[in-house]
Amino acid sequence: MASLSQQMSLYSMTRMALTLGPGLGFLIFLHSGTLNMRPDILDLDNRVRDVPIYEINSTYDFVIAGGGSAGTVLANRLSENPFWNILLLEAGPDEITISDMPLMFPTLQLSPLDWQYQTEPGENYCLGFKEQRCNWPRGKVLGGCSVLNAMLYIRGNKKDYDRWEAVGNPGWKYEDVLPYFKKSEDMRIPDLMDDKYHGTGGYLTVENYRYRSSIAKWFLKATEELGYQIRDLNGEHQTGFNLPQGTLRDGLRCSTAKAFIRPVSKRKNLHVSLHSRVEQILINEDRKQAYGVVFNKFGTHNTVFAKREVILSAGSLVSPQLLMLAGIGPEEHLKDKGIKVLVNSAGVGSNLQDHAAVGGATYVLDKPREFENETLTFQLANIFSTETVNDFTQKKQGPIYWLPVCEVIGFVSTKYQNPKVDWPDIQFFLSSAADSSDGGLFGRRAEGLTDELFAAIYENLIDKEAFNIYSLLLRPKSRGRIMLRDKDPESKVLIYPNYFSNKDDLKVIIEGAKIGHQIAMSQVMQNFNITFNPNRIPACKHLELFSDEYWACHVKQITLTIYHPVGTAKMGPEDDPSAVVDARLKVRGIRNLRVVDASIFPYIPTGNTNAPTIMVAEKASDMIKEDWGVLDNFIDSSENPEILQKASSDGKLRTAPSEDFNAKHEPKLQKTPEMHDPDYW
Numbered sequence: 001m002a003s004l005s006q007q008m009s010l011y012s013m014t015r016m017a018l019t020l021g022p023g024l025g026f027l028i029f030l031h032s033g034t035l036n037m038r039p040d041i042l043d044l045d046n047r048v049r050d051v052p053i054y055e056i057n058s059t060y061d062f063v064i065a066g067g068g069s070a071g072t073v074l075a076n077r078l079s080e081n082p083f084w085n086i087l088l089l090e091a092g093p094d095e096i097t098i099s100d101m102p103l104m105f106p107t108l109q110l111s112p113l114d115w116q117y118q119t120e121p122g123e124n125y126c127l128g129f130k131e132q133r134c135n136w137p138r139g140k141v142l143g144g145c146s147v148l149n150a151m152l153y154i155r156g157n158k159k160d161y162d163r164w165e166a167v168g169n170p171g172w173k174y175e176d177v178l179p180y181f182k183k184s185e186d187m188r189i190p191d192l193m194d195d196k197y198h199g200t201g202g203y204l205t206v207e208n209y210r211y212r213s214s215i216a217k218w219f220l221k222a223t224e225e226l227g228y229q230i231r232d233l234n235g236e237h238q239t240g241f242n243l244p245q246g247t248l249r250d251g252l253r254c255s256t257a258k259a260f261i262r263p264v265s266k267r268k269n270l271h272v273s274l275h276s277r278v279e280q281i282l283i284n285e286d287r288k289q290a291y292g293v294v295f296n297k298f299g300t301h302n303t304v305f306a307k308r309e310v311i312l313s314a315g316s317l318v319s320p321q322l323l324m325l326a327g328i329g330p331e332e333h334l335k336d337k338g339i340k341v342l343v344n345s346a347g348v349g350s351n352l353q354d355h356a357a358v359g360g361a362t363y364v365l366d367k368p369r370e371f372e373n374e375t376l377t378f379q380l381a382n383i384f385s386t387e388t389v390n391d392f393t394q395k396k397q398g399p400i401y402w403l404p405v406c407e408v409i410g411f412v413s414t415k416y417q418n419p420k421v422d423w424p425d426i427q428f429f430l431s432s433a434a435d436s437s438d439g440g441l442f443g444r445r446a447e448g449l450t451d452e453l454f455a456a457i458y459e460n461l462i463d464k465e466a467f468n469i470y471s472l473l474l475r476p477k478s479r480g481r482i483m484l485r486d487k488d489p490e491s492k493v494l495i496y497p498n499y500f501s502n503k504d505d506l507k508v509i510i511e512g513a514k515i516g517h518q519i520a521m522s523q524v525m526q527n528f529n530i531t532f533n534p535n536r537i538p539a540c541k542h543l544e545l546f547s548d549e550y551w552a553c554h555v556k557q558i559t560l561t562i563y564h565p566v567g568t569a570k571m572g573p574e575d576d577p578s579a580v581v582d583a584r585l586k587v588r589g590i591r592n593l594r595v596v597d598a599s600i601f602p603y604i605p606t607g608n609t610n611a612p613t614i615m616v617a618e619k620a621s622d623m624i625k626e627d628w629g630v631l632d633n634f635i636d637s638s639e640n641p642e643i644l645q646k647a648s649s650d651g652k653l654r655t656a657p658s659e660d661f662n663a664k665h666e667p668k669l670q671k672t673p674e675m676h677d678p679d680y681w
């Protein structure tokens with residue numbers, strides 16, 4: 001006879017299988033409706049053209065590996081110079097229509113647009129997940145994680161960047177990076193358009209989410225009841241709460257592919273090659289100089305040369321992997337994998353930091369009559385409807401523009417952080433959904449929660465209104481590491497996040513969970529007769545509910561990544577042996593090679609990481625122009641045929657137009673080389 005928990009789990013799986021049919025049906029209906037009725041989403045005139053192999057030149061000025069949040073910005077900014085030609089190599093395809101829709105954000109995980117990484121098991125995290133591994137989604141698509149992310153636009157704290165500079169990175173203090181945040185930005189929230197902390201007219205549009213539940217206003221009232229202020233969290237002060245700002249355009253996702261590549265997709269000096277996975281960085285071992293890459297497109301291995309630089313923008317997991325495969329990394333580890341060491345760079349792959357959160361802090365509503373007709377929480381069965389599809393496709397409104405997972409966002413200081421300093425140590429997502437809200441179809445699957453645990457704590461809440469409070473640790477002291485599995489570039493790296501290996505991290509996040517609980521149980525929220533999920537996590541059942549020990553057990557069981565791995569090729573001064581790149585993002589020990597993406601962060605910022613990554617790429621673009629002596633405001637060559645004409649007689653912009661210009665700006669290694677002879681380079 002099966003135990004009760006086994007029976008529950010079997011029931012839960014059967015129910016999920018039965019719900020999947022209507023769920024998939026809805027997605028197909030939504031997709032086909034969008035194809036027919038929303039040409040603005042298809043945007044066929046501006047989509048990037050995937051350059052076929054036979055049109056790819058053998059040499060470019062810059063070859064960028066990875067077209068994610070950072071790579072797309074670089075491709076845009078570097079190709080502003082009509083005298084340079086740029087190749088952007090992206091392993092994934094272009095964006096799809098579904099990815100434009102905020103509500104669909106969880107459905108992209110474990111899809112073909114996701115690399116589908118998993119962490120190695122550990123003692124302190126993800127214990128309630130399948131094989132005790134946390135799922136780590138990463139975008140495999142033009143725009144990278146900016147296509148999979150929750151679109152939250154948060155820059156971090158002033159002190160984060162002041163600290164970056166203080167540890168030996170000149171030019172990275174807040175005052176220096178603020179102009180680059182503003183440069184990208186096209187702030188469209190009316191009250192903030194003239195604000196000194198915001199920019200308008202940039203490529204990246206920022207808006208509030210177009211649809212929200214009415215619970216958002218109650219959440220805000222609850223935080224005010226606790227004494228927090230409602231304010232712009234990207235402005236003068238960070239502590240407080242607000243409705244989230246999102247990288248959104250007309251209510252839809254504004255990925256970096258949409259923002260930075262589509263407007264310049266016609267530039268002749270920018271080639272974008274999709275489905276192109278970089279496998280190897282080519283390095284002249286004597287000169288210690290990068291000169292190209294090998295990439296795989298549809299099974300063919302292609303070599304392409306970089307006259308000036310190879311730039312790695314493949315994200316925090318693959319940029320360090322490519323470095324290690326090229327012999328740049330910790331000596332012992334490389335030798336162990338049979339890789340010849342070119343530069344013993346101890347920091348490659350280490351210093352891994354991420355934002356971990358308390359998952360599964362679920363509260364159930366017992367809605368009084370007066371709220372009967374209000375949508376307070378997300379419930380898949382109510383939302384996945386014909387009306388929703390029609391609203392979206394015909395009226396450009398409705399729940400498809402919704403991000404239930406973060407109705408309200410906020411930053412607070414626990415007792416471990418001096419609140420006067422305004423450098424919060426906990427972030428909150430106040431969500432109008434719980435894992436039960438979608439019947440386990442998307443959230444549970446994306447997280448990797450075991451069927452047994454899901455059945456035990458959620459199955460009897462499926463038809464109930466419930467919400468989650470996510471408290472996440474902003475500045476972890478724990479450090480993780482990524483390592484090579486083997487020498488094969490197609491192998492995924494091994495990820496050791498080491499969440500909570502430093503006990504202080506656990507203490508802070510426990511305080512965060514307690515503050516989250518206070519918000520949920522505030523007087524204001526009692527309008528809805530809120531109770532904490534009455535079902536207990538089996539592994540924590542023996543502990544006194546809401547004690548420190550309980551929360552510690554809870555967060556170790558349901559540990560959520562907030563998807564912000566950074567720091568695995570950190571920027572730092574010469575006397576720091578763990579610094580992989582210098583403050584100009586040049587790889588130490590190898591010429592003509594930079595890393596420009598979230599790997600270079602020395603410390604994780606106090607907030608989400610997309611905007612900081614875009615800022616890094618904006619700043620890097622200027623540094624690259626400066627280093628090659630061409631920091632000008634170039635005119636977009638696609639709109640200026642005269643410049644194109646002047647720049648190159650064959651229209652390909654391979655060479656600079658005048659001898660003067662050549663003499664001043666061309667790299668040392670230009671002639672007509674036997675390019676396949678590595679000695680030349």
Ligand SMILES: Cc1cc2nc3c(=O)[nH]c(=O)nc-3n(C[C@H](O)[C@H](O)[C@H](O)COP(=O)(O)OP(=O)(O)OC[C@H]3O[C@@H](n4cnc5c(N)ncnc54)[C@H](O)[C@@H]3O)c2cc1C
Nearest residue numbers: 066068069070091144145149150151152278598608609610
């Ligand atoms: C599910 C999810 C939700 C998130 N939510 C938010 C949020 O709401 N707000 C926020 O600020 N941040 C969020 N983030 C984090 C943020 O999006 C990332 O920190 C940021 O996008 C990282 O940018 P990147 O350029 O370093 O890497 P990526 O954007 O990952 O770009 C790397 C690119 O390189 C490509 N690539 C990898 N290997 C190769 C190779 N060998 N050859 C060629 N190309 C390769 C990848 O396909 C990818 O396109 C989220 C992330 C995820 C995954």
